[in-house]
Amino acid sequence: MRLRTLASSVRPRHAAWWALPLAVLLGLLLLDRLFPLPAPGRDSPYALVVEARDGTPLRAFPDKDHIWRHPVRLEEVSPLYLEALTRYEDRAFWWHPGVNPLALLRAAGQWATQGHIVSGGSTITMQVARILDPQARSLRGKLVQILRAVQIECHYSKREILALYLNYAPMGGVLEGVEAASRAYLGKPALRLSHAEAALLTVLPQQPSRLRPDRFAAKAQGARDKVLRRMAGRWSDADIREALGEPVVAQTLREPMLAPLLAQRLKETADAAGDRTRIRSTIDAASQATVENLLGDRVRGLPPRVSLAAMVMDNASHEVLAYAGSADFGDKDRFSHVDMVRASRSPGSALKPFLYGFALDEGMIHSESLLSDTPQSFGGYQPGNFQQSFHGPVSVSEALVKSLNVPAVEVLDQLGPLRFVAMLRRGGLKLDFPRGAEPNLSVILGGAGVRLENMVGAYAALARKGLAVVPRFTPDAPVREQRMMSEGAAFIIRDILETGGPLGRAVEGQGAYRGIAWKTGTSFGFRDAWAFGVSQRYTVGVWVGRPDGTPNPGFFGANVAAPLLVDIFTALPGGRNANPEPAPPGVTLEKICWPTGMRAQGTDPRHCPVQRTAWTLQGVTPPTFADKVRGGAQLLTYFTDRASGMRVMPACAHGDVDRHELARWPASLEPWLDADLRRRALPPGWAKECEQAYRPEGIRIVGLSDGEVIRQARGADLPRARVDVRGAQGGDLHWAVNGSLVAAQGKGNGRVLEFPHAGRYDVTVFDGGGNVDRVSVSVVAATVR
Known part of the structure; x- marks a missing residue:
């Protein structure tokens, strides 16, 4: 009876002891639900940093309070910093439950004796609690901070808590986190901190405004030295002595601003995907800085509102190493915020290499096929050359190197504009046409829009055995490539652009451009100047112009864009080819004949008045295009x-x-x-x-005879001649003197030609039907006695 009574009295007492911890635990869980931990970065959901391939910040996009924060992981921070941080700030960090009772007792004693808070006894976890849930510096605030620290320890591992501190600790001004401070003050990633630098950044969060090394170097050095001395026994005496002798030198705090327009572009993509922390790009920081400096130097010599853009791509990986969408991101007068890498503009003659490459693959031409650089009409379309002069008979190589317009239109007329545009699209290069417009012969002279980035991807085909690519801006971007032309055609076109073709290979030359296969383009009205180039390692594109489309008279690809292209290749490591590439299988050298275009071997010498050495593809030597003016056999x-x-x-x-x-x-x-x-x-x-x-009647010049000699009378001005035409078939008449177009006029009207100096003059006239006549005269100056 007595035992039962005793047992009955003990059981309720034991139940009470079990119920109390259970009630406390349930109460804590309830409090945790009622007062959840604020999420890290809750006040800065849009803070983001775009980095180069090595982690160098390109551009930081701050939060609404303009805070710069560069996300970092523990393994990306120097072990020296982690050692200094845990030893100086919180030696018991790895074992305490969020608070250090001994440190709190010490702080309480100081408060009781001094009447105010001397040291808060804060652990790293408590500092994280203050970052996540800021409280007033009071007794109540300290109690809330202690409870939050315990709550944090329940939700996060020690490594996660330390990572929160590394990313959110205040570092002075608008900086938060050790990586942002290391980059901004020291110009290096936190992984490469020295002993002195690690100590400096350890102490900085204690008084971030008063210890800023860029403003208060002496105070910062004093606080740093205190940390260094505290590391005795952990670091060697020699390392500490060396660190104590190192002065505090910090660069002026400034926002990182490399490849700003690419960073903006990647941020827009990240916003759409919901990723707003950190973006790693393919940009090489050194190459980017080099390109931006070159553009900055060049733009200072250009008129107001003229801008530049450039892009560098690695041919092997398709990764974009440098991206400059404008000349100077800080110059609003030059439309600095307009990204001309993405803008659609007329390419001028920059599409010609693809036209000749396609014609090679179609068996229509070889590198020395005879083309006519003469005044011609193509169904009413009468193209002229950039310099308004003509060269007569030219090869494909000469036409491409000199960027002659009439021969390019002649080849496009044979291939067909619709087919040409479709072949470009098949290779990944889409042209932009006005709504409702159809491709026509003007497309080869810039009658459509292109984007710099797409052109760089297309030109890469010349260095990648005919495979064009889509440039990659992030390491995880997919690898995409499409066949633009055959390997053999790509080799021939690249060789022509780099050396001038078979003849150019045999001679030293090309000057500053040696080792680069390059092509320029100038749009109508001097609105856009382009240059594209490839070497074995890189493909580079350059654009110069006004983003608003205003003409820039005298600005064309060869005089403003090409020199900048060469400077970029020269500045890049391994930017040029040491030697021309060997010909791939299927590409051979053949002796061919003009005017037939056929192989010299087996051709009657009487039918081969001119021999040339040509690159041929698969042994094909196609005949010269049929005569448009005069039909019949060759x-x-x-x-x-x-x-x-x-x-x-x-x-x-x-x-x-x-x-x-x-x-x-x-x-x-x-x-x-x-x-x-x-x-x-x-x-x-x-x-x-x-x-x-x-004798066919045809078109004939009257008023001058072929071979005529015109003598200047003594004391008189150099002579003039009145000329007219007989037998014109249709359309306006066009007059050229020594290959330069001088006038266009209707039929039946005579023309007065001037001969400003002594010498030979070739006078040519052609009508809308393509009929041509030419006479050569000599002007002899009066002799002085």
Whole structure:
């Protein structure tokens, strides 16, 4: 009975002892639910940093309070800093439950004796609690901080708590976190801190405003030295002595601003994806700084409102190493916030390499195919060259190197504009046309819009065996490549642009451009100047102009964009090719003939008045394009009078005749052949007895005779000549003197030509039907006696 009574009295007492901890635990859980921990960074949901490939901050996007914070992980921070932090701030960090009772008792004793708080006894966890839930510096605030610290220890591991401190500790001014402070004050990542630097950043959060090393170096040094002395026994005496002798030197606090427009672009992408912490880009910080400095130097010599853009891509990885969307991000007068890497602008002649590459793959041309750089009409479209001059017979290589317009339109006319645009799109380069517009022949001269970044990806095909790519701005971006042209065509085009073709390979030259395959472009009205180049390692694109589209007379690709392109290649490590690349399988050198375009081997020497060495693809030597003005076979059979050597027909000849055969030059080129070649490659003039019956009427210049010599009278001005035309077929007449266009006029009107100095003058006229006549005259100055 007595035992039962005793047992009954003990059981309730034991139950009470168990109920009390349970009630406390439930109460804590309830408080945790009622007063949840604020999430880290709750006041800065939009804080973000965009980094270079090595972690160098490119641009920081602060929160609403303009706080700069660079997220960092424990393994990205120097062990020296972690040692100094835990030893100086909180030696018991790794074992206490959020608060250190001994430190609190010490702080309470100081408060009781001094009447105010001398030291807070704060642990690192308590400091994190103050960061997450700021409280007033009072007894109540300290109690709340203690409870929060215990709460934090229940929710986070020690490493997670330490990471919160590393990222959110105040570091002076608008800086938070050790990485932001290390980058801003010391210009280096927190992983590379020295002993002295680690001690400095350890003490900085104690009084971030008063210990800023950029403003109060002496105070900061005194506080740093206190930390260093506290590290005795942990660090060697030699390291501490060396660190104590190191002065505190901090750079002026400034916002990181490399590749600002790319950073803005990546931020927009991150905002859409919900990732707002840190973005690692492919940018190489050194290359980016180099390109920005080059653009900054160059823009100072340009007129107001003119800007520049440039992009550098690694050919092997497709990664963009440098991205400058404007010349100077701080110059609003130059439209600094307009990203011209993404803007759609007319490329001028920059698409020509792709046209000739496609024509090679289609078996339409080889590198020395004969083209006509003469005044021509293509269904009413009459292109002219940039310098308003013509060169007569040119090869594909010459046409591409000199960026001649008429030969490019001639090739595009054969390939077809719609097909050309489709082939570009197949290779990943999409052109922008006005709404409702269809591709036409003007597309090869800039009649569509392109973007710098897309053009860089397309030009990379010349260094990547014909494979174009999509430039990558982040390491996790997918690798995308498309076949732009064959490996052989890419080699031939690149060789032409780099060395000038087979002939250029045999001669030293190219000056500053040696080792770079490059091409320029200038849009109509001098609105856009471009230069694109490839080496084995890089593809670079440059744009110069006004973002608002205002013309810049005298600004064209060769004089403003190409020199900057060369400077960029020269400044990049390994930027140039040491030697031209060897030809790939399927590309061979062949001797070919003009005017037929066929292989010299097996061709009658009489039909090969001019031989050239050409790159051919798969052994194909296509014939010269059909003559638009004069149809018929390439070979011409004609007869001459044996006695006079003049051209006759058997029916009208008065004596014995000889039969001849030669390869015909395109009619538009005949007036442009030099005198020696004309004697060898053209039939002689008609004999009088056959002229009336067989000479075609055609277009003829009257007022000047071929070979005429004009002498200046003594004391008189240099002479002029009035010329007219007979036999024009249609359209306006165009006059050229020594290859330069001088006038356009309607039919039936004469023209006065001036000869400003002594010498030879080649006078050419052509009509809308492509009919051409040419005469050469010599002007002799008066002799002085």
